[in-house]
Amino acid sequence: MPFRAVLFDAAETLFTTRGSVGEIYAGVARKYGSQASSEDIQAAFLNNFRAGPVTTADQKRWWRDLVYRVFSQVGMFENFDKFFDEVYDRFRDSQGWVLFPETLGVLEQLKQWRLKLGVISNFDSRIYSVMDSLGIRQFFDAVVLSSETGYCKPDPKMFAAGSTAIGVAPSEALFVGDSPQDDVEAAIRAGFSAVLIDRTGRYNHIQHLERISSLNEVLAKLTP
Numbered sequence: 505m506p507f508r509a510v511l512f513d514a515a516e517t518l519f520t521t522r523g524s525v526g527e528i529y530a531g532v533a534r535k536y537g538s539q540a541s542s543e544d545i546q547a548a549f550l551n552n553f554r555a556g557p558v559t560t561a562d563q564k565r566w567w568r569d570l571v572y573r574v575f576s577q578v579g580m581f582e583n584f585d586k587f588f589d590e591v592y593d594r595f596r597d598s599q600g601w602v603l604f605p606e607t608l609g610v611l612e613q614l615k616q617w618r619l620k621l622g623v624i625s626n627f628d629s630r631i632y633s634v635m636d637s638l639g640i641r642q643f644f645d646a647v648v649l650s651s652e653t654g655y656c657k658p659d660p661k662m663f664a665a666g667s668t669a670i671g672v673a674p675s676e677a678l679f680v681g682d683s684p685q686d687d688v689e690a691a692i693r694a695g696f697s698a699v700l701i702d703r704t705g706r707y708n709h710i711q712h713l714e715r716i717s718s719l720n721e722v723l724a725k726l727t728p
Contacts, residue, residue: 505617507697508676509621509672510614510620510621512680514623515601517682517687519640521595521600524542526543526546526547526549528591529549529574532594536581536583536584536587537582538587545575548573548575552577553570563628563651564592568592572584596634597633597636600634601637601638602638603638603639604703606720607640608640609720611643612643613723615643620671621670622646622647622666624665624679625657626657628651631647645670646666648666648669657683657687658685662690664694666679667695667696674695675697678726680698680701681698683700684700688700699714699725700715701718
């Protein structure tokens with residue numbers, strides 16, 4: 505076996521939202537009088553999220569500020585704070601997230617092969633309850649988060665922290681993520697081998713990175 509460990513990004517690699525963020529926000533916001541479309545909310549969310557991932561201990565305040573900016577752009581409504589508490593909790597567990605179909609089987613096989621498994625993610629601490637709710641947390645030996653380290657991918661310190669936490673050298677680990685820049689290129693610069701998970705062919709134009717369309721292809725990469 506060419507590696508001792510496999511590390512993953514989390515959202516859009518191991519699991520995904522139950523519908524788009526815009527659809528989930530819109531569904532909850534309508535209860536509070538919002539008339540904004542899910543498409544407008546999604547666009548505003550993506551524009552504001554580009555400001556960067558959570559790197560602060562006050563994670564809920566960071567998210568409140570982001571979501572407030574979103575609805576300031578698409579149409580604010582009364583009882584925003586009550587809405588925000590509800591939608592924030594929606595992403596705390598399997599109400600808001602679902603595993604990709606192959607995730608569980610792949611993790612089970614990797615553990616049968618006695619590989620160490622880890623997560624390196626620009627997520628906040630809700631990831632622990634998400635992973636518990638989805639039934640996958642027990643597979644992982646280490647979880648490294650931007651909200652806990654104070655820096656975020658593509659910073660090489662994130663990958664160094666992952667290598668240290670899981671107890672293997674970068675050259676002994678494979679990293680799997682869905683972002684060409686923040687995940688794969690950054691992991692390679694940090695000394696990891698890395699592959700890009702591209703389920704929809706969005707990155708067909710990228711030729712310099714190894715791409716896979718399913719986590720099942722990780723298993724093939726690890727067998728002689």
